[in-house]
Amino acid sequence: MADTAVRRKDQTPSVEGASRPANALDARLAALALPQGGFTAAARRDALARLRDMGLPGPRDEYWRYTDPRPFNAPVTAAMPIPEGQETPLFDGLDKLTLVFVDGLFDEAASDDLALDGVEIATLAQADGAGSWAADLYGTLEAAGQNPVKRPFAVLNTAAAQDGLLIRVTGKPSKPIHVVHRRASDSADAVWHHVIRVEEGAELTLLETGMSGARSNSVIEVDLAPGARFHHVASKRAVDAKVGIGHIFARVAARAQFKSFTLSVNGTTMRNEAVIDIAGDDAVAHIAAAVLGDGGKAPFHQDDTVFITHGAERCESRQVFKKVLKNGAEGVFQGKILVKPGAQKTDGYQISQALLLDERSQFLAKPELEIYADDVKCSHGSTTGAIDEEALFYLRSRGVPRERAIVFLVLSFLADALAEVEDEAIRDCIYERLDVWLTLNAVQ
């Protein structure tokens, strides 16, 4: 149905749709410092050309029906105050290699040395003049991920990325890489782009925390060779108003395993897009998110848009999205599983659920399955509900105060998504922090 809608729009472009993009895009690009690029030069030029062809999205675009693209289209972002006070970093207790980005730019002084056994790490800004193994990958998965759904801000990112990490994993590093994002300017437009390749049989855990920029645009391209394993755990908490769009493009080869979990807490307009191409037999791809949205201080709108393509046999994909919304917060989920002809024995699963803590909040879900193979198992479900009164009473009847009981039930609701974080120590860190946040202010 989505495809039909997009085609119909293409056949009869509206007047608004025809005239708007060129000017809007020019203004958008003019406000950005576009790096010329070294090894990325060709990819950046190609991206610019593609972007001019594509234009910026409007409200009539099927995939922007539920999320207003204007905050992302605007040439300059509104200033967003930087919250005062620092809390203890999320994964403080874990052994890890910490790399710090400030408003999307690598901060060498604040980071650990770029040295980890079994991993080559470079930064995009520094490597761009010199050349890199990533030359044939930068922008490649992003470009491949534009079909059948256009993702113009990812194209914009490939053209305009200021910095990022180039990570090539050849072994099994002893600890995770932790990317910490910080803000320094209240009006920075942060555009960063990571390229990650995990070679055959190698493994990487990538942790990401914090937010860069007043407005952020990120792309992570992940290329998994046969038998590779990649585990991504991100925590994005915007204490005050924040606009951000993040993209993950993954290509998963045979027997490889891709797992990504994102925790999003507050923010004004946040969108996370994931495009996962399961290209080799017996591969696994899981993507999950836990979202806490409070529309009390600032309007909250959070959108997860996922597209998983099964192009090989006996592969498993799993989407688990859980959103807790209150004070007029809005949550969106657009998730698609495409099973190509020949992708037999596919096991695809998708669940999106919202827990609405009041009647003013809303959840919009658009689950889609498109299947062209005849021997597959695919299921999807979506629910929207309130706090389970029976469970609330059970907890309170044991003496647990109401506020605390609701925190328990929110954590309970999020449990299936959190279970997608494989590492127990990492999962415990997230549980503890969630508990603190929930107790502080996220529910009442």
Place this chain on the structure above:
Amino acid sequence: MLKIDNLHVKLEEEDKQILKGLSLEVPAGQVHAIMGPNGSGKSTLSYVLSGRDGYEVTEGSATLDGESLLDMEPEERAAAGLFLAFQYPVEIPGVGNMTFLRTAVNAQRKARGEAELSSGDFLKVVRAKAAELQISPEMLKRPVNVGFSGGEKKRNEILQMAMLEPRMCIMDETDSGLDVDAMRLVSDGVNALRSPDRSFLVITHYQRLLNHIQPDVVHIMANGRIVKSGGPELALQVEQEGYGDLLAEVG
């Protein structure tokens, strides 16, 4: 200990009267059983006493040691010493049994102005009490009631009761869904908790449970009221004759 006087309760959503002038007194240290046909209002009584939403008290009172229960929040009633063992204990995925129990114990202690138990002290006590109820350490770690069998859920209720040390325990059809062995375990757990300053109100359909947990008084409930009270022999009479004759007798 527990004193219920002329209690009238209706469902909030539909204008339906469930309890119609129920009076009952359970002195300290006693075990009282309530039996009655389906729909007589037994579960409603347990819910109203423990403070569940959805019921409206239109008349009457219920006090625990002279304090009105009906004005308190459910957690306040728990801290005051009331405990309801659920007929259908609720599963709470993602919340560890131990975490839940420690939170409950310490919330009650805090509400009563007592010092909270340290993790170490709590662990020691809970392990010992769990062992008595044949609850494995593995079960303690699992999410609350998730994947527990019917018997395990009921044993978990008794474990909570043992940890929370309430003074007034209401047991809502704790015997339903239990096999013979599980019933013995649960009953042993309850009997171990019997003491001169703790009382029990045991709601059941069957006399069998009362062989294990011997009541001081048996009440027959019908149509929202206690219609007859007597000794343990009353339960035997119900078991043998059913409610028909009894109810006809009291009109």
